[in-house]
Amino acid sequence: MTQYFPASSESWERIDPRDAGFDADGLKAASDFAIANESKMDRDIRRALDNDLFGEPEGLRDVIGITRPRADPHGMILKGGRIVHEWGDTTRPDITFSIAKSYLSICAGLALDDGLIPSFDRPVAELVDDGGFDDPQNKPITWAQLLQQTSEWQGTLWSKPDWIDHNRDLDAQAGEGTLKGKTRDMQTPGTFWEYNDVRVNRLALALLRVWKRPLPEVIKERVMDPIGASSDWEWHGYENSWVDIDGKKIQSVSGGSHWGGGMFISSRDQARTGLLMARGGAWNGKKLISDNYIGQATTPCPINADYGYLWWLNGAGGSAPSAPHTSYFAKGKGSNVIWVDPELDMVAVVRWIERDAFDGFCGAVMKAVRGS
Secondary structure, eight states, rough: OOOOSEEEEOOBBOOOOTTTTBBBBHHHHHHHHHHHTTSOSSSSSHHHHHHTTTOTTTSOOOOOSOOOOOOOSEEEEEEEEEEEEEEOOOOSOOOOHHHHHHHHHHHHHHHHHHHSSSSSTGGGGGGSSSSSSTOOOTTTTTOOOOOOHOOOOSSSSSTGGGGGGGGOOOSTTTSSSOTTOOOOOOOOOTTTTOOOOHHHHHHHHHHHHHHSSSSHHIIIIITTTTTOOSOOOOEEEEEEEEEEEEEEEEEEOSSSSBBEEEEEEEHHHHHHHHHHHHHHEEEEEOOSEEEEEEEEHHHHHHHHHHTTTSSEEOSSOOOOOTTTTTTTEEETTTTEEEEEEETTTEEEOOOOOOOGGHHHHHHHHHHBBBBB
């Protein structure tokens, strides 16, 4: 099958599942499974956050970024770049929670490609002098450690202290009596993995300092426009995340929607991003993202085999046992997922499926691959 790159959402080619090597009934069963296992999250995202969606300590769960109600379950599957299956409204920009982290990772990759960051193994403090890396705990932190969530950065950013996500258990539901938000002893940077949104936001601010321009502007110019994405996606920060950069007030974006804000984007635009990654950063003959970045981003963290540079990996089968080990994912609460498999030349986007059901969706899709 020849490689295909969609020119625009309106002219996106479709392919019969049989011609793409799939059983049509099997794909329908996969999307039916996703719809039947719709997220239990309140459709009013603001209300969900106000009702302690993330299990925050009292006094720190205030919402400081915009929210909008979420959509119905929806998604799509690409094979060879063409739409092989689609369900629901895939054109509506929708809140996507931590999938924004993977876009943040791409912004870091572009900075590496341009030489703005000479190496991800260098300390952030060499390039960022805003007080956030002066502390002895923070001074040795590298870009790689921020990207891998092993930085152990310590401090408060946008009114949120780093310890708000200490002891965070991604498998736990709010109110289950976890230790989240209980302070613990800090570890040496690079020796401890913890999913921490304050530290990801610190990375976003550091990248803004390096780029000296809004990150949404960077990703629009370098990625989204070249791949033919729509013009209605948005990426927001918080009401208090405005900083001065060379005399201009610029909002530092968030790496998720933990306290509101974040990325609002359609499934079709996410599928384009996934296809760009699946094609090694190339789009219709033009290299947009380097092999160097993609190789590093999809290399397992030394202390978490399921995690790369803000992308979830599957080499050890830990992210989705029913998906191939060649797959990797952008994941956000909800769940919202971009599933990328370069070897299969397949991309799937699934929105608002229960977290525990996502692997079942993967299994149903793989069962639909004829001959499997």
